[in-house]
Amino acid sequence: MHTPDRLFEPISQHSFQDETLLQLALTHSSCDRASGDNQRLEFLGDAVLDLVVAEVLYNKFPQADEGALDRCRASIVNGKSLARVAQSKGLGKYLEVSDAHRQHQAEPSKAMLEDALEALIGAVYLDAGLAPARQTILHLFGDQIDAIELSAGNQNPKGKLQEWSQKHHAGEVPRYQELPAAGPDHDRHYSAAVFLGGKELGRGTGSSKKAAEAKAAAVALEHLK
Template sequence: MMKFLGKLTSSIKRKGKSASSRKNLPKELAEFERRIGYHFSNPELLNQALTHPSFHEHKKQKPNNQRLEFLGDSILGAILSEKLYHLHPEIDEGALSKRKAVLAQGSTLAQLARKLNLGSFLRMGASEKKNKGNERESTLEDGLEALIGAIFLDGGMSAAKDRVLSWLGEFNSELDNSHIKFNPKGQLQELVQANRPDDKIRYKLIKESGPPHDKTFRMRVTIGESEFGEGEGRSKKEAEEKAAEEALLLLAKDEHNAPRGKSSRK
């Protein structure tokens, strides 16, 4: 797989235009390169990775980051798969897939994008920017995948792998709570039934935002009469899962692993 991707990179480089000069690189792009720890031989790839579809919404032939997002998604999957394969020789394919799903899920990628301050450098249409589209989780996730795709085309698999694993930082710590992040609603249900069988878990929609084609939902979870977490996602189901994750992490701090009193989270 890696050899094939390497050949693909070389082929694309041969067919593409020669690397753009860095002499006229805008200051904001140079600043973002410092943030991500990678300098592009062809800065146009970076520029494209940071171009949201809304920036050229009335110019169909103008490039945006959607194709790079498609590529970056596959590259990210290959990097994570290889890393997990070597990191956990003792677990089977099913368990590896679950851990990969945790690391590649939208909330993880969006959080990583926020650490890189990617949203501040995205080029967007005026209306999208006014609606704070650069803060939307789905936009940040797509932008990060596009960035990975751009680095892959510019520097190959080695460069993409180096950056992704560097951004993830303490890789093992990201996996420590994977058992919580996989089916969090089910685990929360089991925990509450075992400790407080008379309490009911309820999920309530507290906010809905964004255009019809790209909505964001925020849900709150209560256990009995107490509020234990909130979560945001592209769907109500995803938002409920995030809320359940937060509740589980909060309950994990309780030495008895049981709801007691009202949470301070409103």
């Protein structure tokens, strides 16, 4: 089946020069085609994804040690996170599988979606190099990367809450909302609420917006215990 690259733009944010790479990234091994499937591209894309995320985190947290950086990277590139991103972008409707496999399993499994997403990254890398692959990765995972907070080995309340949410909510990250501040200008008290999956988990107040968010995260962690 011919798949125009323009249909894939919302996912990859990349216009392929070599469309066969895009088609290969979307071909599951069950198709058993002479032209191949997406497994080799998945292997390559996995390595590119690890490299780019590691580089971004290295620059984002210059004081973090190796262990903290590794935990942050793992929270982004784990299977649940990849499957969640693939599902949110509708990747499954583009994935080609054999008729026999589709009869057995009508919808792509999470593992198939993970592989296809990494294969797509590998295809972008082969088609145009590291810079476009990096742009694709930041498009797909930028929100998660931006949401990471790191302090004292990623053990601050916001970091702990994010680790919990990504583990128990398929890679989803908490969202913080600023609430109206109170007090005179010289003694302002800031407030914030934290949400996960549209549900409020806690509220907090502090002398700064960051302090209020940290307090809200701490309250949420107490409620989750």
